[in-house]
Amino acid sequence: MEIPGDKIKTKALELGFAFCGFAKAIALEEDFAFFTTYLREKRNAGLDYLEKEPEKRTDPRKVFNGTQTVIGLLMNYFPGETLTAEDNFIISKYGYGKDYHEVLKARTGILVQFMNDECGPLNAKAFVDSGPVLEKAWAQRCGLGWRGKNTILINPSKGSFHFIAIILTDLRIEPDLPEKDHCGNCHLCMDACPTGALEAPYTLTPSKCISYLTIKEKEDIPRELLDKFHDRIYGCDICQDVCPYNRFAVPHSTPEFLLSERLKNMRKSDWLQLMREEFEILFKESAVKRTGYDKLIKNIRNAAETYNA
Numbered sequence: 001m002e003i004p005g006d007k008i009k010t011k012a013l014e015l016g017f018a019f020c021g022f023a024k025a026i027a028l029e030e031d032f033a034f035f036t037t038y039l040r041e042k043r044n045a046g047l048d049y050l051e052k053e054p055e056k057r058t059d060p061r062k063v064f065n066g067t068q069t070v071i072g073l074l075m076n077y078f079p080g081e082t083l084t085a086e087d088n089f090i091i092s093k094y095g096y097g098k099d100y101h102e103v104l105k106a107r108t109g110i111l112v113q114f115m116n117d118e119c120g121p122l123n124a125k126a127f128v129d130s131g132p133v134l135e136k137a138w139a140q141r142c143g144l145g146w147r148g149k150n151t152i153l154i155n156p157s158k159g160s161f162h163f164i165a166i167i168l169t170d171l172r173i174e175p176d177l178p179e180k181d182h183c184g185n186c187h188l189c190m191d192a193c194p195t196g197a198l199e200a201p202y203t204l205t206p207s208k209c210i211s212y213l214t215i216k217e218k219e220d221i222p223r224e225l226l227d228k229f230h231d232r233i234y235g236c237d238i239c240q241d242v243c244p245y246n247r248f249a250v251p252h253s254t255p256e257f258l259l260s261e262r263l264k265n266m267r268k269s270d271w272l273q274l275m276r277e278e279f280e281i282l283f284k285e286s287a288v289k290r291t292g293y294d295k296l297i298k299n300i301r302n303a304a305e306t307y308n309a
């Protein structure tokens with residue numbers, strides 16, 4: 001028997017999630033076809049982990065036996081205050097506060113415990129950018145948004161600055177309706193992308209994307225691409241900033257995602273002299289720490305050499 005998900009939604013909102021929805025655990029055949037074509041065309045650049053067990057990503061019943069429901073959760077990270085652009089390098093909004101993996105994992109853990117107390121005993125497994133789950137496809141199925149032409153999940157009422165968490169469970173919960181695509185004839189994100197990483201609608205080429213290149217790329221970046229980074233040293237928000245649906249974004253209220261005073265006070269000369277010890281303090285609990293000191297310093301030097309340092 002399916003149970004209504006109202007109590008779980010209410011608890012999720014109480015925990016600071018902006019949206020919560022449910023989908024029946026089935027095989028997503030269209031997404032599987034799209035994903036395998038993406039892999040076949042080698043569009044995943046250095047993201048080799050995506051090649052592991054592609055069928056699990058679109059069929060959660062293969063992740064663990066008895067999965068009945070996929071729970072999609074969004075947490076807003078749109079900042080009320082941004083870093084100054086004056087005499088500064090640019091860091092993506094998602095790198096402002098504490099590591100979202102940790103923040104979301106802690107809260108999904110509380111939600112699973114709540115579900116267990118209210119409806120258990122049950123099996124559940126939570127994923128935050130981890131494990132074989134196509135988060136955006138499932139979030140769309142859960143009615144939380146659609147995958148835009150910039151490949152990012154867009155919520156129709158609050159835009160795209162959200163982190164996604166997914167919970168798989170053997171609890172049967174009434175599903176929500178999937179969200180429809182509302183991009184229409186718009187192509188602002190594709191026009192605005194400085195490196196041409198959005199070569200076709202809904203298709204991102206990581207090897208051209210500033211976000212991928214400043215966070216994950218280990219090799220040297222071609223100069224013709226660096227020339228288009230314009231002071232970006234960690235991530236890139238351009239294709240989100242231009243999206244009309246982000247006019248509806250409202251500042252988050254998650255204390256962990258607030259800018260630290262230290263980060264706010266950084267200027268170009270501070271970045272250029274950043275020592276390893278200072279990096280450790282500045283990004284102590286931040287996702288930026290995952291990229292590492294050496295990579296960030298390389299990005300800073302690249303930016304300084306290519307764009308009015």
Ligand code: SF4
Binds near residue numbers: 193211239
């Ligand atoms: S993040 Fe930046 S570089 Fe990557 S697709 Fe969006 S606009 Fe292009």
Ligand code: SF4
Binds near residue numbers: 188
């Ligand atoms: S900018 Fe336009 S095309 Fe791109 S994701 Fe937003 S609505 Fe879709």
